[in-house]
Amino acid sequence: MSQPIKFKITKELNNTLGRVGVISTPHGEIETPAFVTVGTKATVKALTPEQVKSTGAQVVLSNTYHLYLQPGADLVAKAGGLHQFMQWSGPIMTDSGGFQVFSLGEAFGKGGVSKVAKKTEPVNFDNFISEDPYTDQNLPDSVSQLAKIDNDGVTFRSHLDGSEHRLTPESSMAIQHKLGADIIFAFDECTSPQASYEYQQEALTRTHAWAKRSLDTHLINNEAANKQGLFGIVQGGRHQDLRERSAKIISSMDFAGFGIGGSFNKDDLGTAVGWVNAILPKNKPRHLLGIGEPEDFFDGVENGADTFDCVIPTRFARTGTFLTHHGRLHILNQQYREDFRPIENDCRCYTCQKYTRAYLAYLFHAKEMLGATLGSIHNIYFLVNLVARIRQSILDDYFNEFKRAFLTDYNH
Amino acid sequence: MSQPIKFKITKELNNTLGRVGVISTPHGEIETPAFVTVGTKATVKALTPEQVKSTGAQVVLSNTYHLYLQPGADLVAKAGGLHQFMQWSGPIMTDSGGFQVFSLGEAFGKGGVSKVAKKTEPVNFDNFISEDPYTDQNLPDSVSQLAKIDNDGVTFRSHLDGSEHRLTPESSMAIQHKLGADIIFAFDECTSPQASYEYQQEALTRTHAWAKRSLDTHLINNEAANKQGLFGIVQGGRHQDLRERSAKIISSMDFAGFGIGGSFNKDDLGTAVGWVNAILPKNKPRHLLGIGEPEDFFDGVENGADTFDCVIPTRFARTGTFLTHHGRLHILNQQYREDFRPIENDCRCYTCQKYTRAYLAYLFHAKEMLGATLGSIHNIYFLVNLVARIRQSILDDYFNEFKRAFLTDYNH
Numbered sequence: 086m087s088q089p090i091k092f093k094i095t096k097e098l099n100n101t102l103g104r105v106g107v108i109s110t111p112h113g114e115i116e117t118p119a120f121v122t123v124g125t126k127a128t129v130k131a132l133t134p135e136q137v138k139s140t141g142a143q144v145v146l147s148n149t150y151h152l153y154l155q156p157g158a159d160l161v162a163k164a165g166g167l168h169q170f171m172q173w174s175g176p177i178m179t180d181s182g183g184f185q186v187f188s189l190g191e192a193f194g195k196g197g198v199s200k201v202a203k204k205t206e207p208v209n210f211d212n213f214i215s216e217d218p219y220t221d222q223n224l225p226d227s228v229s230q231l232a233k234i235d236n237d238g239v240t241f242r243s244h245l246d247g248s249e250h251r252l253t254p255e256s257s258m259a260i261q262h263k264l265g266a267d268i269i270f271a272f273d274e275c276t277s278p279q280a281s282y283e284y285q286q287e288a289l290t291r292t293h294a295w296a297k298r299s300l301d302t303h304l305i306n307n308e309a310a311n312k313q314g315l316f317g318i319v320q321g322g323r324h325q326d327l328r329e330r331s332a333k334i335i336s337s338m339d340f341a342g343f344g345i346g347g348s349f350n351k352d353d354l355g356t357a358v359g360w361v362n363a364i365l366p367k368n369k370p371r372h373l374l375g376i377g378e379p380e381d382f383f384d385g386v387e388n389g390a391d392t393f394d395c396v397i398p399t400r401f402a403r404t405g406t407f408l409t410h411h412g413r414l415h416i417l418n419q420q421y422r423e424d425f426r427p428i429e430n431d432c433r434c435y436t437c438q439k440y441t442r443a444y445l446a447y448l449f450h451a452k453e454m455l456g457a458t459l460g461s462i463h464n465i466y467f468l469v470n471l472v473a474r475i476r477q478s479i480l481d482d483y484f485n486e487f488k489r490a491f492l493t494d495y496n497h
Numbered sequence: 498m499s500q501p502i503k504f505k506i507t508k509e510l511n512n513t514l515g516r517v518g519v520i521s522t523p524h525g526e527i528e529t530p531a532f533v534t535v536g537t538k539a540t541v542k543a544l545t546p547e548q549v550k551s552t553g554a555q556v557v558l559s560n561t562y563h564l565y566l567q568p569g570a571d572l573v574a575k576a577g578g579l580h581q582f583m584q585w586s587g588p589i590m591t592d593s594g595g596f597q598v599f600s601l602g603e604a605f606g607k608g609g610v611s612k613v614a615k616k617t618e619p620v621n622f623d624n625f626i627s628e629d630p631y632t633d634q635n636l637p638d639s640v641s642q643l644a645k646i647d648n649d650g651v652t653f654r655s656h657l658d659g660s661e662h663r664l665t666p667e668s669s670m671a672i673q674h675k676l677g678a679d680i681i682f683a684f685d686e687c688t689s690p691q692a693s694y695e696y697q698q699e700a701l702t703r704t705h706a707w708a709k710r711s712l713d714t715h716l717i718n719n720e721a722a723n724k725q726g727l728f729g730i731v732q733g734g735r736h737q738d739l740r741e742r743s744a745k746i747i748s749s750m751d752f753a754g755f756g757i758g759g760s761f762n763k764d765d766l767g768t769a770v771g772w773v774n775a776i777l778p779k780n781k782p783r784h785l786l787g788i789g790e791p792e793d794f795f796d797g798v799e800n801g802a803d804t805f806d807c808v809i810p811t812r813f814a815r816t817g818t819f820l821t822h823h824g825r826l827h828i829l830n831q832q833y834r835e836d837f838r839p840i841e842n843d844c845r846c847y848t849c850q851k852y853t854r855a856y857l858a859y860l861f862h863a864k865e866m867l868g869a870t871l872g873s874i875h876n877i878y879f880l881v882n883l884v885a886r887i888r889q890s891i892l893d894d895y896f897n898e899f900k901r902a903f904l905t906d907y908n909h
Contacts, residue, residue, distance in 0.1 A: 127859070131866040133548075133847075156834070156859040164837060164855055172851045422568070425576060435545075439584045443576055447539070447568040454543040454866055 090268060090314030090341040092370045092391075098479045102362045102389030105479045108342075108370045110176040110267035111312050112168060113143070117370065118386045120472040121146045121178060121394035122465055127161070127171040129465070130399045131457040134173045139435055140466040141473060146178040146394045147171075149260055150185035154243050154250070158263035166265030178394070179266040180374070181257045181299070181318070184346065186232050186241045187275045234274065236291060254298035262309040268372075270344050271299035273318040278348035285322045292320050293334045300338050314341030316372060319361050322347055328357060332364035342370040345390065349376075355384030362389030379408065379495060382472050383488045386479075398468050402460030405449040408467040410494045414442075416460070421446040434466035435459075502680060502726030502753040504782045504803075510891045514774045514801030517891045520754075520782045522588040522679035523724050524580060525555075529782065530798045532884040533558045533590060533806035534877055539573070539583040541877075542811045543869040546585045551847055552878040553885060558590040558806045559583075561672055562597035566655050566662070570675035578677030590806070591678040592786070593669045593711070593730070596758070598644050598653045599687045646686065648703055666710035674721040680784075682756050683711035685730040690760035697734045704732050705746045712750050726753030728784060731773050734759055740769060744776035754782040757802065761788075767796030774801030791820065791907055794884050795900045798891075810880050814872030817861040820879040822906045826854075828872070833858040846878035847871075 091109040098104060108115040122129055122142040129137045129145060137145065147167060152158065164170040167177050232241040238253030257272035273292045276285050296317045303315045317340035321327030335343060343365050349357050358373060365371060373390040376382075378397065385393060398408065405416040407428050414421075414428060427437035428445070436445075436459040448456030471491075478487035503521040510516060520527040534541055534554040541549045541557060549557065559579060564570065576582040579589050644653040650665030669684035685704045688697050708729045715727045729752035733739030747755060755777050761769050770785060777783060785802040788794075790809065797805060810820065817828040819840050826833075826840060839849035840857070848857075848871040860868030883903075890899035 126863050126865060127856075128865050128867045131870075133867065133870065136545075155863055156855075160835060160855065160859075163835065164853060170853075170856055172856075423572060423575065441576060441582075443568075443572065444539075444582055444584075447572075451538050451567055453538060453540050454869065455540045455545065457866065458543070458545065458870075 087311055088314070088341060089310075089312050090370070092342065092368060094367070096480055098387065098484055101387045102359060103387045103479060103484070104367075104389065104391070105476050106370070106391060108176075108391070110144075110314070112174060112176045112267050115143045115176055115392065116473075116476065117391040118382070118472050118476050119143055119392050120382070120465075120468045121372070121392050122469070123148075123394050123396045123399065124171065124173070125396070126151045126155070127167060129461070130403065131454065131461050132399075132465075134171065136435075136458070136462055137173070137465065138175070140462060141469045142175075142465060143469075144176040144178060144392070145173050146180065147264070147266065148185060149179045149182035149257065149264065150252075152179075152264060153182060153252075153260050154245055158260040162263040162265070166263075168265065176268065177266040178268040178372070179261050179264050179270070181270040181272040182252050182260065183239075183257070183273045183318075184275045184375070186239050186252055187277075234291075236294070238272075239274075254295040255302045258299055258302040258306075258309075258315075262303075262306055262313065266313060268314050268316060268342065269303075270374075271296045271315060271317045271340070273320055273344075273346060275320070275347055276322060278322065280322070282324065282327075285320075285324065285327060289320055289327055289331055292318065293331070296335055296338060296340075300340065304339075316340055316342040316344045316370075318344040318346045318374070319365070320347045321361075323350055323357065325357075325360050328360045329364060332361045336365050340369070342372065344372045344374050346374040354381055355388045358385055358390055359388035365389075379468065379471055380492060382468075382475060383492070386472075386475050387484075393472065395468070398464030399461045402464045403457045405445075405456065405460065407445075407460055408464050410491070411497065412495055416442065416446050416449055416456075422450075428463050432463065432466070434463050434470075436463040436466075499723055500726070500753060501722075501724050502782070504754065504780060506779070508892055510799065510896055513799045514771060515799045515891060515896070516779075516801065516803070517888050518782070518803060520588075520803070522556075522726070524586060524588045524679050527555045527588055527804065528885075528888065529803040530794070530884050530888050531555055531804050532794070532880045533784070533804050534881070535560075535806050535808045535811065536583065536585070537808070538563045538567070539579060541873070542815065543866065543873050544811075544877075546583065548847070548870070548874055549585070549877065550587070552874060553881045554587075554877060555881075556588040556590060556804070557585050558592065559676070559678065560597060561591045561594035561669065561676065562664075564591075564676060565594060565664075565672050566657055570672040574675040574677070578675075580677065588680065589678040590680040590784070591673050591676050591682070593682040593684040594664050594672070595651075595669070595685045595730075596687045596787070598651050598664055599689075646703075648706070650684075651686075666707040667714045670711055670714040670718075670721075670727075674715075674718055674725065678725065680726050680728060680754065681715075682786075683708045683727060683729045683752070685732055685758060687732070687759055688734060690734065692734070694736065694739075697732075697736065697739060701732055701739055701743055704730065705743070708747055708750060708752075712752065716751075728752055728754040728756045728782075730756040730758045730786070731777070732759045733773075735762055735769065737769075737772050740772045741776060744773040748777050752781070754784065756784045756786050758786045766793055767800045770797055770802055771800035777801075791880065791883055792904060794880075794887055795904070798884075798887050799896075805884065807880070810876030811873045814876045815869045817857075817868065817872065819857075819872055820876050822903070823909065824907055828854065828858050828861055828868075834862075840875050844875065844878070845882075846875050848875040848878075 094104045094106045096105045106117045121144050124145040125148045240251045254272040261269040274288045276288045317335040319331045321331040370391045372392045407414045421442040424442040478484045506516045506518045508517045518529045533556045536557040537560045652663045666684040673681040686700045688700045729747040731743045733743040782803045784804045819826045833854040836854040890896040
């Protein structure tokens with residue numbers, strides 16, 4: 086078997102875990118640190134692949150849970166895989182489906198009921214709830230919000246029609262093999278931040294067993310193993326001992342790279358990421374799942390994370406919230422109706438090059454779809470470009486200055 | 498005053514009123530016959546201007562009624578006019594607002610109540626009712642559906658908030674001057690196809706008086722008259738004598754071109770257009786308002802129409818109906834779920850070059866906005882390209898053969 090995913094470190098950030106590198110995949114290279122654009126349902130919402138590419142985006146992450154339910158992995162396979170189906174020619178990642186399954190509702194473990202909070206966790210846990218004013222993605226009340234977990238896998242109900250489904254490490258791998266992304270993830274249990282320590286311990290044991298089963302299932306499939314790299318996922322919530330134990334165990338398996346999942350305290354996200362990355366082998370890439378806000382990237386990078394995915398840019402855009410160097414701009418606010426400046430004066434994105442805040446405000450007031458498109462282009466550009474500038478600042482030895490300047494502006 | 502709109506006939510279609518020509522505007526040329534893409538609310542729904550341009554579209558028509566209500570003509574003027582506001586650098590037309598005002602509900606004339614049918618008239622009269630699944634444009638029940646007409650103008654209620662407004666020939670001109678389109682239209686009364694002959698006569702007299710007032714208002718504004726061309730509108734419904742009377746009277750005024758408005762019998766649209774164009778001066782362009790279906794273009798062109806606008810391509814696209822050489826394709830039909838061909842095999846549009854019916858079907862089933870974008874690109878390309886091919890067939894002397902071949906395929 087040839088390893089389809091390679092990682093090369095170009096430069097390290099002095100006295101930290103941070104590094105600049107290049108991940109090579111069968112569909113091209115990813116210069117890291119990099120922001121990964123989320124295309125949940127085999128489309129980055131409201132954008133063509135060319136528009137996504139125009140933001141500087143190098144890689145797209147789609148969600149296994151959603152694609153498994155609709156249109157189904159077999160259909161995507163018949164179409165020639167995700168790249169061909171959605172016409173994104175660059176690298177693609179798919180998550181394992183675990184996160185969404187657990188986000189659906191309550192997870193019952195042997196050690197007691199642990200509620201998976203959907204809306205109380207700002208950093209994570211709201212990945213699949215679309216606030217899109219143009220689509221109809223809110224969960225119907227009629228869907229029984231239950232996911233039943235056992236040591237073999239998870240049984241859950243579809244948020245689309247309430248039908249019952251089951252995911253196991255083996256079936257998650259089979260689905261991700263059919264989808265055909267360059268980087269795929271092991272099936273893991275994502276616990277609630279409110280879960281007890283005891284429950285998290287138990288869940289972690291399950292996650293590690295599932296990691297092994299995912300890896301075995303992957304490596305036995307030669308065709309898949311030759312063109313898809315499997316990343317193992319480190320869990321452990323907010324507990325240092327659990328995070329470190331998880332990092333050690335996952336490190337011991339022959340994964341192509343690693344995902345760092347689960348919940349973090351917003352204030353010390355970097356610390357928790359650092360616990361893990363101090364242990365993970367340096368020569369493999371690390372993806373921080375579902376993070377984040379602009380300020381999280383600095384902490385993540387300093388603590389050794391290479392890639393980040395988050396729905397924020399497109400989800401925010403669809404409700405008229407734009408990311409700027411001075412924080413969030415809510416375009417529906419009255420003051421922008423006659424503001425003929427771009428979202429940001431010196432932004433080089435397509436939207437800022439051509440359109441005024443007044444036009445964008447109008448499009449949102451008039452509920453015109455183009456508003457979501459233009460806002461998404463700006464927000465993705467903003468995050469992709471921010472992480473690219475963090476990368477450049479490491480290469481050119483001004484990371485700390487850049488971090489200080491950016492965060493000063495952003496929080497004022 | 499220099500005339501901002503020029504028209505040059507390149508070739509005529511033997512033994513008919515048809516012709517090939519070029520309309521010159523301050524924002525570029527329009528090679529005619531041409532399909533005019535509708536961008537009702539200062540955006541072609543779901544598309545960037547570049548995507549619109551990629552279809553071959555030469556010119557966009559926006560609606561005065563909608564822009565007057567939201568965001569208001571003054572705001573558009575402050576933005577530098579419609580071209581700047583929406584970033585469409587090519588020619589733009591605006592209609593007069595009359596059609597939408599009358600479409601809103603019942604028009605009361607002195608001669609009696611004549612209902613303006615909104616849904617019973619397939620060719621016309623449904624221009625502003627969006628069936629867009631992604632937006633919320635259906636009329637709220639609470640809006641009083643009344644438009645009150647007198648010889649001076651029309652009082653009506655906004656479909657957005659029920660507020661009362663008034664349009665007159667003078668205010669329609671003032672609004673269109675602020676919007677700044679290259680080609681603007683005289684304010685006219687658009688009668689219902691169910692209106693009595695007597696009422697239509699009376700309305701026609703009003704339309705002619707309003708045409709004169711529109712023209713006077715336009716010509717007195719030197720700045721506008723130097724960069725915007727005013728088209729007079731011929732009405733007269735389905736009555737030959739009224740159509741001919743209208744054509745004679747409107748011809749006698751110094752308009753830069755003409756619009757042909759109102760309702761037609763689907764079966765002899767060409768005949769009615771021919772009545773009018775046999776009278777209108779040859780050396781000025783003629784726009785057939787709100788038409789049409791693919792088959793209408795052949796009849797329109799043969800009978801001397803130069804340009805056509807219609808919401809069909811984008812409205813159909815948003816509900817998953819695609820235009821093809823073999824008629825309409827409804828992408829939500831079960832049979833397309835696993836159909837890996839493009840919408841049309843030999844179509845050169847962006848969508849058909851890249852995406853399968855299966856992907857498009859999936860996007861519509863999943864309610865993903867990209868479906869509307871890709872479908873709109875195909876449908877606009879289809880109509881723009883169809884009219885461009887009609888043009889070429891006249892230039893190369895095979896119009897009749899092309900018409901026969903196209904209609905044979907299309908109706909089977």
